[in-house]
Amino acid sequence: MIIKQFKLIYFRIPIIIKLLITIVILMCFFGTVIHFIEPMQFPTIFExxxxxFVTAATVGFGDYVPLTTSGRLIGILLILTGGGLIGFYVSSIATGTIKREQDIEHGRLAFKGTGxxxxVGWNERTRQLIKVVFDNNPNEKIVLIDRTLRHISxxxxxxxxxxGDATEDTILERANIRYAERVLLTADLVKNERQADTYTILATVAIRGNNETIPIIAEILSKTQIENALRAGATTIIRSNDFMSALFYHELTHSAAVTPFEDILQILSKQQFSHITLPVELENKRFVEVSHHLLIGDHLLLGIIRDRKYCIHPSANLLLLNGDILVTLVRL
Incomplete structure (x- = not known):
């Protein structure tokens, strides 16, 4: 029974550790044998x-050498066995290091961090988002899940x-979804709108099933799929098509501006959007009054979220009620 348990434990040990254990045992064996064969030349077992070790590693310091024929035969056996084992051990470490780098680059290695x-999804928007995140917080830990990207440097x-596919539990487990801080799902613009939204909703269901509390920000292209995304568990919906349509309309109906819109977006990237629950002392006050109050604390009030609906730039006389969420812009 004990031998069986030992075998089970031994076979679970990584091959690098097995090799190291084998080498140590073999070196101790040869070191002990040479001590008893030539006690004058090797006064202690440690020597x-x-x-x-020096002989098997082909270092050849020459401080200890066997003098008798028996001792030299032991040395030959050591070179033939131990030298090969140590060479294999070193090459295994090199191979393992290279394989790990390849696994990281090709997305095969699980993430062990937290927070x-x-x-989800690799595209130009994701690329720009990563740049903005690291410009503002270089220590941010980011995990990217994508099924189309072959490798990334x-x-x-x-x-x-x-x-991998973010709708699969095994892929989400590799991303350590249970200990993530939040998730952003970007739409796949290569597919048509319905297919892209269907994948986003399925991924939302899978993510919510693996983490019941994590905030999920989902990009939805079709307005008709917003309710489905909310039912699936999305906490924030981004409607990029509506934003782009409004931007196109603005450019079509206004004269050319001096500052390109891309520069405006770059300026906004140096700010941070914030959601604040309406404080009790500001309840039943007008939007303009709350806006003035927040400006003192360096918060620019853009609008509110009421009943899960955004209301951006509402009437100055709109009364803010208990449960309203303030959408503000904060300087970083």
Whole structure:
């Protein structure tokens, strides 16, 4: 029974550790044998073991050498066995290191950290978002899940990449979804709107099933799918099509501005949007009064969220009620 348990434990040990254990046992064996064969040349077992390691590693310090024929035969056996084992051990370490780097680059390695941000979908918007995040918080831990990207260079993008489908539990577990801080799902613009939204909703269901409390920000292209995304568990819906349509209309109906809109977005990237629950002392006060109050604390009030609906730039006389969420812009 004891031998069976030992075998089970031994077979679970990584091969690198097995090799190291084998090498140590073998060196101790040869070191002990050479001590008893030539006690004058190797006064202690430790000196014999030292000779065994130096000989097997082909270092050849020459401070201890066997003088008798028996001792030299032991040395030959040591070179033939121990030398090969140590060479195999070193090459295994090198191979393991290279394989780990390849696994990281190709998205096969699980993420072990906590408090991280998970991005689902690789596109130009994700690329820009990663840049903005690291510009504002270089220590942010980001995990990217994508099923189309073949590999990603860590030197170019210091993120942890996982290749796979975000609707699968095994992929989400590799991203350590249970200990993530929040998730952002971007729409796949290569697909048509319905297919892209369907995937986003399915991924939302899978994420919510693995983490009941994590905030999920989902980009939805079609207005008709917003309710489905909310039912699936999304906490925030981004309607990029509506924003782009409003931007196009603005450009079509207004004269050219001096500052390109891209520069305005770059300026906004240096600010931070914030959601604040309406304080009790500001309840039943007008929007303009609350806005003035927040300006003192460096918060620019843009609008409110009421009954899960955004109301941006409402009437100055709108009364704010208990449960309203203030949408503000804060300077970083």
């Amino acid at each position: 014999g073991i030292w000779w065994a 991280h941000l998970i991005l 860590f030197n170019e993008f210091p993120i942890h990449y996982i290749n």
